[in-house]
Amino acid sequence: MIRRDINGCSGDSASGRTCYGYVRLCKNAAATQSQREDVAAFARSNGLSLDEWIFDDDGAPLPDFKSGDVLIVSKLFRLGRDIAAVMALLARLLESGATVYSAGDGVKIGGDVSASVLAFGFGLMARAAKESGSAAVRESMDLLKRAGKAVGRPAGVLNKSKKLDGKRDSIRRLFEQGCGVVEICRRLEISRTTLYEWLKTHPDVKAAAHA
DSSP states (O other): OEEEEOTTOOOOOTTSOOEEEEEEOOSSHHHHHHHHHHHHHHHHHTTOOOOEEEEESSOOOOOOOOTTOEEEESSGGGGOSSHHHHHHHHHHHHHHTOEEEETTTTEEESTTOOHHHHHHHHHHHHHHHHHHHHHHHHHHHHHHHHTTOOOSSOTTOOOHHHHGGGGHHHHHHHHHTTOOHHHHHHHHTOOHHHHHHHHHTOHHHHHHHTO
16 A cells, blocks of 8 residues: 655645655554655755655555656665565656655666666665665664664573583483483473474484483
8 A cells, every 4th residue: 555645745846846755664663764754854955845755565556757756765675575676666767757866875866867877776776685685674673772772682591402501411311211302391391393403413312312
């Protein structure tokens, strides 16, 4: 679904040109808001008045663009779910005579851009295809860090399979006493998957299980 919103926009489209702010909706509300803030800040710093916001959550068709229109996005990879979708949208925008600004990438595509700069833009798209998957994760992590949230595994917390290294002798004895995997997992309060993964790196203990 594409949601279009003129609330909070200062443009009047007197020149016949429409300046759009593009935001791809994310499950992380902070990431969505960050995009909007980046686009608005870019517009202000470059003397552009936003006429309309486009909020895209599933890649539905965008409005028809006309020559002279402007689309501002926080990062180019936000324009589609994959590289094919991004490049198809860019092609459509360029064919219509619109101009695209990417606030975060520092790139302008369209308008009076030369062929060499345009080629650079599509090269950037190829790189964005590789980065897009991890970029959204990194962006969310950065936002959490800025908000003072702890990111990652708490200090002192070890992987459960590593914790079993300290119980190596106990696990071996239990196997030698005839205990099965289910019983050992119950006593140690771990899953069978955890124990099986640990046994892969401890073949001597695994041998005791079959002795």
